[in-house]
Amino acid sequence: MSLHWYTARRVAWAGVVAFVILTVTFVLLEYAPDPQLARIQFRAAASGGSAEAAAEAYVRRRGLQGPLWARYLDYLANLATGDWGWSDTRSQPVVTAILTALPYSLMYTVPAVLLSTFFGIAIGLYSAFNQYTKADYAATFVAFFGISIPNFWFGIVLILVFAVHLGWVPVLFDAQLARTRPFSLANARQLALPVFVLGTGAIASTMRYARAEALEYVRAAFVKTARAKGASEWRILTRHVLRPTLVPLSTILVGDLLGVILSASYLVEVVFGIPGIGRLSLEAIRRQDTALVLGTTLVPVFVAVIGNLLQDLAYAALDPRIDYGDR
Missing domain, CATH: 1.10.3720.10 (MetI-like)
Known part of the structure; x- marks a missing residue:
């Protein structure tokens, strides 16, 4: 087996490993509790507003609406084009951060x-x-x-x-x-x-x-x-x-x-x-x-x-x- 084929095989396996790590991280973040969402709902309820409406607005602003698999596929498609997403907490592209x-x-x-x-x-x-x-x-x-x-x-x-x-x-x-x-x-x-x-x-x-x-x-x-x-x-x-x-x-x-x-x-x-x-x-x-x-x-x-x-x-x-x- 040539060095080029060996290197290509190792790079391909490395891509699989990176895909698995990203997938696991994405799923864990999806099901982890969001303290920021809880704070927004509490503030809305404390001010007399609707906690559900505040939660829907938060989800819509963060782009979290839609099924998990669809959002993950969109993320992978953007990642392939060099777009790593937008950081809401820093108000700048992820790559810039x-x-x-x-x-x-x-x-x-x-x-x-x-x-x-x-x-x-x-x-x-x-x-x-x-x-x-x-x-x-x-x-x-x-x-x-x-x-x-x-x-x-x-x-x-x-x-x-x-x-x-x-x-x-x-x-x-x-x-x-x-x-x-x-x-x-x-x-x-x-x-x-x-x-x-x-x-x-x-x-x-x-x-x-x-x-x-x-x-x-x-x-x-x-x-x-x-x-x-x-x-x-x-x-x-x-x-x-x-x-x-x-x-x-x-x-x-x-x-x-x-x-x-x-x-x-x-x-x-x-x-x-x-x-x-x-x-x-x-x-x-x-x-x-x-x-x-x-x-x-x-x-x-x-x-x-x-x-x-x-x-x-x-x-x-x-x-x-x-x-x-x-x-």
């Missing part, structure tokens, strides 16, 4: 992913080469600490220590500063804590996997043979340990990082007041803004689909024994 919030999320997620990948693999390999030493025990402690500690609690503690008491970083996130001077030192200061909080859990997870995989090769016979032939430790690390370690590591690295980053972004943005995708999605869910919820759901789905596709392609490229047939 997402594009406004996306840069704020990228400012801290991209550095967190890059740093966690580099330092996680590096610490994991160092720990595997120095098994049962103080450095290994320290790295293991850091891994368990990073995985176990709640991000929202850790973020609040860091704000109290470094922002309130020491004054090294600002307490509140300045969105205007991030928008006008994204590469300034002042913006880097206010992004330091979100990157550190998000990267702590990701580094710990990556380090744990890298150490476990590298341990299988550190004491392998071919590594002992290379060392007996006079190969340097750097060559042994990069050629004989790192390369085979990346093959199984690539199958779990993307998914695990996405899980840590995407799930933690909601809490991180709420704690630090960052107006990113996570906070936008949370507010949309709270206000029952269906179009905006579906739009913010599409973003992590798209990232996960592309990430898993690249993961599959990298897995086949790193190990020549793997073909593009059914696995």
Whole structure:
């Protein structure tokens, strides 16, 4: 099977996954209670008006009339043409709302992913080469600490220590500063804590996997043979340990990082007041803004689909024994 057919098949499967996620989200939002509708009915009844008429006007204004399947098909048709809908709570197109919030999320997620990948693999390999030493025990402690500690609690503690008491970083996130001077030192200061909080859990997870995989090769016979032939430790690390370690590591690295980053972004943005995708999605869910919820759901789905596709392609490229047939 050719690479092109393999890629097309994976993209098609990714489309099926995205369709299922959107369908489930749409149905759940349909049957979830709408607090805004309840408030409108209460206000109408309190002012002497008709609660039913107010509810009908609300449904008509939000475009919620008609059967569920018909509204869902209309949404999919609009989605195919690039129209992601209109956000009633923000009075702007969903695409505009997402594009406004996306840069704020990228400012801290991209550095967190890059740093966690580099330092996680590096610490994991160092720990595997120095098994049962103080450095290994320290790295293991850091891994368990990073995985176990709640991000929202850790973020609040860091704000109290470094922002309130020491004054090294600002307490509140300045969105205007991030928008006008994204590469300034002042913006880097206010992004330091979100990157550190998000990267702590990701580094710990990556380090744990890298150490476990590298341990299988550190004491392998071919590594002992290379060392007996006079190969340097750097060559042994990069050629004989790192390369085979990346093959199984690539199958779990993307998914695990996405899980840590995407799930933690909601809490991180709420704690630090960052107006990113996570906070936008949370507010949309709270206000029952269906179009905006579906739009913010599409973003992590798209990232996960592309990430898993690249993961599959990298897995086949790193190990020549793997073909593009059914696995």
